[in-house]
Amino acid sequence: MAPSYRSNAHGQRSCIAVTLTARCDSIGSGNGEPNARQSREGPASYFPSIEKTYGHPISHWQQIVRDGYPARHMELVSILKDAHGMGHGHANAVVAYTLAQDGLK
Known part of the structure; x- marks a missing residue:
């Protein structure tokens, strides 16, 4: 595209x-x-912006996602958005990357 x-x-x-x-x-x-x-390509392309915008390394956000297991993808996105004020695109990128890294996607 x-x-x-x-x-x-x-x-x-x-x-x-x-x-x-x-x-x-x-x-x-x-x-x-x-x-x-x-x-970087894919969800990781958002990581520099996520770290700058929210002031925490990606590993911090990945741990929050992992703490939410076994929730589904969109439930994990909602956790980052609702509890931590993350935008939808950033939350979706962190969740997608973490699930793929953990072999759950």
């Missing part, structure tokens, strides 16, 4: 409508070089 872009009121472009495995082109430089978000 090709990335879509939108411009905000300040003329800055941001990538929208990408899947967990899709990557946006380098925004701003226009040179096609990978940016920090492109260094």
